[in-house]
Amino acid sequence: MSNKLSARRSVLATLAGSILLAACASAPTPADYAGETPLLDLRRYFNGPLTAHGIFSDRSGKVVRRFSVKMTASWNGNQGMLDEDFTFSDGTKERRVWRLTDHGDGRYSGRADDVVGVAVGRASGNALNWHYTLALPVDGRVWEVQFDDWMYLMDERVMLNKAVMSKFGITLGELTLAFSKP
Numbered sequence: 001m002s003n004k005l006s007a008r009r010s011v012l013a014t015l016a017g018s019i020l021l022a023a024c025a026s027a028p029t030p031a032d033y034a035g036e037t038p039l040l041d042l043r044r045y046f047n048g049p050l051t052a053h054g055i056f057s058d059r060s061g062k063v064v065r066r067f068s069v070k071m072t073a074s075w076n077g078n079q080g081m082l083d084e085d086f087t088f089s090d091g092t093k094e095r096r097v098w099r100l101t102d103h104g105d106g107r108y109s110g111r112a113d114d115v116v117g118v119a120v121g122r123a124s125g126n127a128l129n130w131h132y133t134l135a136l137p138v139d140g141r142v143w144e145v146q147f148d149d150w151m152y153l154m155d156e157r158v159m160l161n162k163a164v165m166s167k168f169g170i171t172l173g174e175l176t177l178a179f180s181k182p
Helices: 002-024
Strands: 048-058 063-076 079-088 093-104 107-111 115-124 127-138 141-153 158-167 170-180
Touching: 107 127, 141 170
Parallel strands: none
Antiparallel strands: 048 063, 048 170, 063 079, 079 093, 093 107, 107 115, 115 127, 127 141, 141 158, 158 170
8 A cells, every 4th residue: 555655646746846847947038049140130131032931830730821922121220121922822912011120139120011019029149039919811800819929040041930829828820931042
């Protein structure tokens, strides 16, 4: 009997330790990437023509949309413009024009017609984290969904992007993109 009790206590202690460790874990912040290179400078990377290819996966991980994007980016001082033309695998086309502001010290903001309010971002090392709300048309209605958007500069030509889309704190899906400069 004492071996069973001891085994149960060991399992409970292990379970409690795992829960405690999970509770202590925190979401990444841009500062976690401060030492990573190459250094991401949005004004340098988002300048000139770019392309991207991406997928949207639902919360089960199933890919439900594929797309490509042709972009043109430019800066005038600390003000930038990123003009994105999306083509989805079903032939649908969309356009989004971002108006970006470099506030210095790795802080950025952005606006676009379908972004509710202002997107705020923070860059450090090779990474940028954006937070914004997007007005997304779904079945004749418009949903306001939140994006936690991470970009990682891999080299001078390639940047990877992973964004989690949620509503009321519930994950709806993930967006994955690979940006490329000629």
